[in-house]
Amino acid sequence: MRVYVPGCVCLLWLASSASADLSQPPATTKPSPFPKNEKTTPPMNADLQTKHRSRTNGPLLPMVINTWNFTAANVLAWRILKQSPGGLRQTRNAVVEGCSKCEKLQCDGTVGYGGSPDERGETTLDAMVMDGLTMDVGAVAGLRRIKDAIKVARFVLEHTHHTMLVGDAAADFAVSMGFESESLVTPESKEKWQQWTAENCQPNFWKNVYPDPKISCGPYKPKPTALTRWKEDRARYEYDIGHKNHDTIGMIAIDVENNIHAGTSTNGAIHKIPGRVGDSPIPGAGAYADNEVGAAVATGDGDVMMRFLPSLLAVEAMRAGKPPAEAAEVGIRRILKHHKDFVGAVIAVDRLGNYGASCYGMKEFPFVVSSPAKMDQPTRHEQVRCIPPQDQVNVVKL
Numbered sequence: 001m002r003v004y005v006p007g008c009v010c011l012l013w014l015a016s017s018a019s020a021d022l023s024q025p026p027a028t029t030k031p032s033p034f035p036k037n038e039k040t041t042p043p044m045n046a047d048l049q050t051k052h053r054s055r056t057n058g059p060l061l062p063m064v065i066n067t068w069n070f071t072a073a074n075v076l077a078w079r080i081l082k083q084s085p086g087g088l089r090q091t092r093n094a095v096v097e098g099c100s101k102c103e104k105l106q107c108d109g110t111v112g113y114g115g116s117p118d119e120r121g122e123t124t125l126d127a128m129v130m131d132g133l134t135m136d137v138g139a140v141a142g143l144r145r146i147k148d149a150i151k152v153a154r155f156v157l158e159h160t161h162h163t164m165l166v167g168d169a170a171a172d173f174a175v176s177m178g179f180e181s182e183s184l185v186t187p188e189s190k191e192k193w194q195q196w197t198a199e200n201c202q203p204n205f206w207k208n209v210y211p212d213p214k215i216s217c218g219p220y221k222p223k224p225t226a227l228t229r230w231k232e233d234r235a236r237y238e239y240d241i242g243h244k245n246h247d248t249i250g251m252i253a254i255d256v257e258n259n260i261h262a263g264t265s266t267n268g269a270i271h272k273i274p275g276r277v278g279d280s281p282i283p284g285a286g287a288y289a290d291n292e293v294g295a296a297v298a299t300g301d302g303d304v305m306m307r308f309l310p311s312l313l314a315v316e317a318m319r320a321g322k323p324p325a326e327a328a329e330v331g332i333r334r335i336l337k338h339h340k341d342f343v344g345a346v347i348a349v350d351r352l353g354n355y356g357a358s359c360y361g362m363k364e365f366p367f368v369v370s371s372p373a374k375m376d377q378p379t380r381h382e383q384v385r386c387i388p389p390q391d392q393v394n395v396v397k398l
Contacts, residue, residue: 060353061258062087063371064094066251067299067347070111071368073102073249075379078370086256092154094253095263096129099150102249103265111249113147114186116270119201119218121193123184123267124274125149128164128281129157132260132289139164139281145181146174150265153281164281184267196271205273248280250287250297250347258351262287262295262311269302278302284312293319294351296328300344300361308335314348324348325356325384332358332387340390359386 064077077098081087087094103112103125110116117123127149128139138157141164143149152174156165165173175181196202197217206213209220248266264280264287279285279302286302288311289295296314298305310331317327328348335342343361353373359365365386370379 059372061254061256061371062091063349063353063355063369063373064098064251064253065347065349065355065367065369066098066249067297067345067367068108068249069366069368069381070102070107070249071379071381072105073098073107073251074368074370076101077251077253078379081253081255081370087253088255088257088259091253091255091259091261092129092131095251095261096150096154098251098253099127099249099263099265100148103147103149107249109188110267111265112149112267113184114189116267116272117185117189117193117196118268118272118274118276119204120274121185121190122274123189125184125265125267126277126281127153127263127265128283128286129153129261129263130283130287130289130295131157132262132291132295135290137163137283139283140166140170140174141277141281142167142170142275143174144168144171145184146171146179147182147184148174148179150263152177152179153263163283166277167275192270201271204271205269205276248278248286248299248302250280250299252287252289252295252297252347252349254295254349254351254353258291260289260291260295260351262289262297264297266302276303279306282306282309284309286311288312288315290315290319291351294324294349296331296346296348298331298344298346300359301339301342304335304339304342305344310335310344310346314346318348318350323356324350324354325358328356329358329387332360336360336387336390345384345386357384359384362386 062081064074064081066074077094080097081090081094084090106112106114113123115123125143126141130137136157138153140149140153140156146152155177156162200215201217204213206220208223210223213220248264250264252262254260266280268278285306287297293315296311298310313331313334314327317330318324328346331346345357345359345365347357347367349355353371357365357367363386364383366381366383368381372378
């Protein structure tokens with residue numbers, strides 16, 4: 001038997017149901033432990049872990065990557081990054097403490113105190129920290145008598161509105177912030193300087209001066225001469241950039257929410273002219289970071305690299321859609337258009353943790369990576385074969 005309900009009765013029934021729902025108390029919502037106006041990020045959850053997986057379904061983030069075989073620096077940075085789930089709020093600590101470890105270990109004599117004495121026999125330091133979220137930078141250059149260069153750079157970032165402090169004034173700032181002033185010269189660096197002066201200060205970074213810098217020490221005076229072609233710049237010194245003379249640690253740390261910090265530290269080129277600053281503390285040259293895209297760090301001939309900003313070029317290439325390896329090569333090849341004798345390398349990492357490197361002037365370029373991509377080997381050494389010399393022709397068999 002069919003029962004027909006008048007339309008008015010149906011409407012009355014629906015109205016009473018809605019009224020009953022409204023009369024019920026609202027469902028309880030667990031209050032968030034993070035206040036609205038606070039920039040704290042909640043702990044990583046399963047959704048975040050799933051979001052940051054590679055095509056092979058392996059997690060890529062968090063991660064730490066740095067130039068050269070500076071394993072101890074990477075291991076410490078990785079341990080610090082893992083102090084919070086997914087590395088959240090730890091990327092700056094990881095980069096600063098990782099580079100600081102290299103300074104303390106005097107990595108290969110090219111980072112930290114007691115290495116690369118200048119023409120006066122003194123060691124000076126350059127360092128930088130860049131925040132990819134705020135785009136703020138803290139840097140020091142030509143820092144004297146202070147061992148903790150990367151930490152002083154952090155203080156510039158966190159306690160001033162400036163980007164870079166240099167020389168004695170940077171050292172005064174460091175002392176005012178509580179850092180200890182002490183000599184950076186060691187018996188080893190003093191011996192290097194004495195041997196260099198005994199060999200008529202060869203090689204050096206002078207040109208177009210007298211007396212002839214190729215056979216004698218200074219003091220030098222400028223030599224009137226016609227403008228030289230750029231190719232003659234290659235004769236200014238004869239250093240080989242490589243093991244024991246690669247002058248920089250560059251490090252990048254990324255957490256699972258794509259927050260990025262990049263940093264550098266170096267004692268510069270050995271026997272440099274006092275006052276010289278290389279690429280390491282220059283944003284876009286030694287390092288560059290942008291949470292929207294990724295980050296890059298560079299190492300090598302700083303006097304050349306700072307003219308082309310290869311780290312910035314690599315990040316912008318990734319912004320334009322290039323994968324990290326190709327983006328790193330963009331920075332290198334831009335330099336090679338003008339300097340065929342260039343020696344250096346660039347590491348690029350996108351915001352998801354994919355990375356690549358490119359180099360020139362060496363056979364291979366090593367670096368260290370820590371990430372969960374390989375669970376059985378979270379910290380691993382990798383290397384990339386460098387671009388062949390420009391005068392070398394690759395014959396392709398038909």
